[in-house]
Amino acid sequence: MKAIRLSFWGMVTYLRRDMMLFAACLAPILVGFLFRFVIPLFEDALTDWFHVPTVISPYYGLIDILFAMLSPAMFGFVSVMVTLEENDEKTAKYLFITPLTKHGYLIARFGIPSVFALLVTVVLLPVFKLSPFPFSYIVLLAAGGTLQGIVIVLLILTLSSNKLEGMAVTKLSTLIMFGAAIPFFVKDNVQYVLSPLPSFWIGKAVFENSLFYMLPTFPLLFVWIWALLKQFLRKI
């Protein structure tokens, strides 16, 4: 446990030397302010301009979903970049043969940041949400977002072998978050083409305002995590 704790704090200390990664950790707060205070102002301006009752507000639920996924995705991105750098510098390989072990390394780099992301989301989402979600929605959105973050992390790690490739693959991997937008924009059954994406069901649940649609989300997330983790463990 000592090695895991120190390895995690080692990563946090390391972030202070990389301003890009440090800024990524603060992104949820900055984006939260933008979503909560700037978007309603835009909505007022747009409705006045176009003389319509709503422009952005029907999509507030979608904006909240994306915000719930933001902290896990950002913390995941930071962990991935540190891991890929450790992979480039071969320090990860060395850490596996210290009392930290491979198992402890995975907990320090992905387990603890994921738990931290979950807590941050549970705290920030009620502050910055635009929709009147009950607490049960907030917890489920935060849990779904956190697991979605782990999927993104594993996708990047599986598809890239160094930091440079990781940066490129990150853009591609985060696209799976946008499955949540499909139920908001595609009305007929063709939307189910993207139903293998867990984010699709999160979007569906919020759009339909029914937790029933959340049911496929978690089994799907676990299947994605299981398949990607298998690939990743084979790779390292």
Add this chain to the structure above:
Amino acid sequence: MIQVKNLSFSYTKQPFISDMSFSVSSGEIFGFLGPSGAGKSTLQKVLIGMLTTYQGSAIVNGVECRERTKNFYENIGVDFEFSTMYEKLTAKENLRFFSSLYEKKSRPIEQLLEKAGLEHDADKRVSDYSKGMKARLNFIKALLHDPLLLCLDEPTSGLDPTNSRVMKDMILEEKAKGKTILLTTHNMQDAAELCDRVAFIVGGKICALDSPHKLIMSKGATTVTYTWMENEEHSASCPLDCLSADEQLKRLIAENRLQSIHSSEPTLNDIFMDLTGRTLL
């Protein structure tokens, strides 16, 4: 310290290490010699618990390697051939971080840095280090937790003669403290100088295992080659132990006509070539 019995391992369906058996005593420097791809590094990975899907038995410090726990690593120090340091951190920060991962009390960092000749560069980022400095830093990192077993992979690779000497002296110093050392190398001079015993590994098998001296002696006597002028330069050789019976040599010495004379001892590389038909270099 190490008992390996009928060890086999494969990455694919083809065996990569097959039916290897040997043991290493405490306080011994044991060398794995062989060309690239022979299986030396794979064997080392098995012994440090990085590869666990092997057949047979590999016991290190009383622990079967596939059943290792985190405590297994409290007594193993590994020096890979490549740098395994955080490049953005200083040498001291790196050493402090890695030593903090162990339960055991760390050896004094300043003392280790001084021993490796890095005391004046301790606060320099590792990215600013030369290859030789990185190699020395990598080596002292493996010593931080004062392990009983040291696994060294090509520790003198790429070092200039002075730094190579520093490194070899540090290895011998650890041996004097009773540490067991596994040395993976294809540098025959290092192996002959440092190792108590060496194992030649080719194609995932041990072809020979003995002390360097005994392996060299098994090749036969040293030969002496001499040259002299007689219209043009001539040369002849004879075994060292038959030198007194070489009448031509005796005559040339008596007539002071020798141009040159030198002995050539067989090297581990010669033995390796004899046994395997391949070269170590």
